[in-house]
Amino acid sequence: MLGGMTEAPALPPTRLPQERRTVTDLPGPVSQQLAARRAAAVTAAVGSTMPVYAADADGGVVVDVDGNSLIDLGSGIAVTSVGNASPAVVAAVQEQVARFTHTCFMITPYEGYVAVCEKLNELTPGSFEKRSALFNSGAEAVENAVKVARKATGRSAVAVVDHAYHGRTNLTMALTAKNTPYKNGFGPFAGEIYRVPTSYPFRDPEGMTGEEAAARATRQLEVQVGAGNVAAVLIEPIQGEGGFIEPAPGFLRALAQWCADNGALFIADEVQTGFCRTGSWFAAEHDGVEPDIVVTAKGIAGGLPLAGITGRAELLDAVHKGGLGGTYGGNPVACAAGLASIETMAQYDLAARARGIAELTLPRLRDLQKRTDRIGDVRGRGAMLAMELVQPGTDEPDSAAATRISQACHAQGVIVLTAGSFSNVIRLLPPLVIGEELLLEGLQVLEEAVLAL
Known part of the structure; x- marks a missing residue:
């Protein structure tokens, strides 16, 4: 139950442990090898938020090629709302691919x-x-x-x-x-x-x-x-x-x-x-x-x-x-995935879960705002939440602070994204199926990164 909201259907089953686990520094050695291959093959015009390479993902975690399990507060920019490799989506895609692509x-x-x-x-x-x-x-x-x-x-x-x-x-x-x-x-x-x-x-x-x-x-x-x-x-x-x-x-x-x-x-x-x-x-x-x-x-x-x-x-x-x-x-495969995603959202009442994420997260972010003069604004709805970073005591945008916070979270195995016309906003887009304990742990890492500025 998220944030004390009305009891909702159980979360979809997951394959991977829903936990943050770092077994190497980030990026690990295999990610570094892939980065070298990338530099020789992929245009530098395509950027990436994190220097780690994904090998698996499920529910609210992304596991990299070195075995690190990261808390996903980005959902591939609000895409994997039903979780990565959602069982219903996987089954629908497999069935459709076997028929025609x-x-x-x-x-x-x-x-x-x-x-x-x-x-x-x-x-x-x-x-x-x-x-x-x-x-x-x-x-x-x-x-x-x-x-x-x-x-x-x-x-x-x-x-x-x-x-x-x-x-x-x-x-x-x-x-x-x-x-x-x-x-x-x-x-x-x-x-x-x-x-x-x-x-x-x-x-x-x-x-x-x-x-x-x-x-x-x-x-x-x-x-x-x-x-x-x-x-x-x-x-x-x-x-x-x-x-x-x-x-x-x-x-x-x-x-x-x-x-x-x-x-x-x-x-x-x-x-x-x-x-x-x-x-x-x-x-x-x-x-x-x-x-x-x-x-x-x-x-x-x-x-x-x-x-x-x-x-x-x-x-x-x-x-x-x-x-x-x-x-x-x-495309027929994408349509099969879309129908399965929509069914999953209805079955598990993911709109209510998004509201529960807000009920859990917004009070913590607002309390954090009271403890520092670096957060000018906390805002958002559901599982689309943000805090805007400013120069201490002003409303001047502080993009450097947003960068430092995101990098600190990344180093601790938590995926967060930045945004804003002034590049001074930390945005949170967790999968709607993220478990409460995993979300709270990610928020704790974020809070520590903010207070360490």
Whole structure:
């Protein structure tokens, strides 16, 4: 039972001991050998958070090639929410692989694709009739959501917000706010993208409400773009790479209402927030918002590449036949994994488990904040939690502190991630199936790293 929450179904079974165990310094000798091979074969443009190489993973642990067992508070960036090598996902994938691995849905379709779309239509917010399409990655899905918005509205302008992250393709780099490492030197970027202020309670003027922050954003759109030119407002309900920024209450509702009033679409990028991560199936539900289009990926398929867009039927059906698709989109093996992941989330009530993780973690982080002047803010929902590091006694970002904390955790066998436009946020994304003892041990290592600054 996590954080004293109502009793939930037992956790899924695991193969590996759910424990932190270090048998070598990190990285160990075999990881170092692999690093040497990597340097000779893999471009240096691809970075890694930790210098250890995975050999096995299960539940809430990752075991490296030297036999070290690490506590996973990152979930492969919110992907392995049902745990790594989830038994249901493994069984579904094995069965599908034995039948067929690919036909291309655009050539000879198959039931798995249809079944995933049915689930997306059922689970995403909104009681209206919906349609879905499947893709490979979050960035690909975002691009297709923009295509649908432009086609359905006959408009070209797309509004995004400060601190946004939407992907690494040319269009999604234009949608993304942070320059380094995502955009630097890769331009020119796709046009007709306009950026407006978001709601960032820690850094907004004191007392600014969500409605006031939304009015600030929409006023800028009206003046600089013209409401009649906006095809869509695209936003993460809780920003991911931007620093787990949770907007003030009312912000998302006000933006969605402005879209409805002005003929624009409200698109929720739920790539990182979706599938029980924030304590609901989708984060937009916390604000009572029914997006015109929802973008999904990451946690949908237990680690296999799958993404989707789901929206009002009349919007997605406004696109001409052949206008959406792709060779691998909705691959049958990924669809099998997606259906098994969704079933696991429902069976074990992983939305409730995410809330339990927050109940256990947030009080500890807030108590830690009182014990140091290095934590400016603690925030987040469910199992999507963060603390923002600042220079002592100020609100100036301290990226060096975030780096030192993450490195100290890594050295002790705990995987944590950094984030934020200023690279000063420690973010926690544990698997939703992580055991309480393992989570508490990981938090203890994190606390010690913070207090050692």
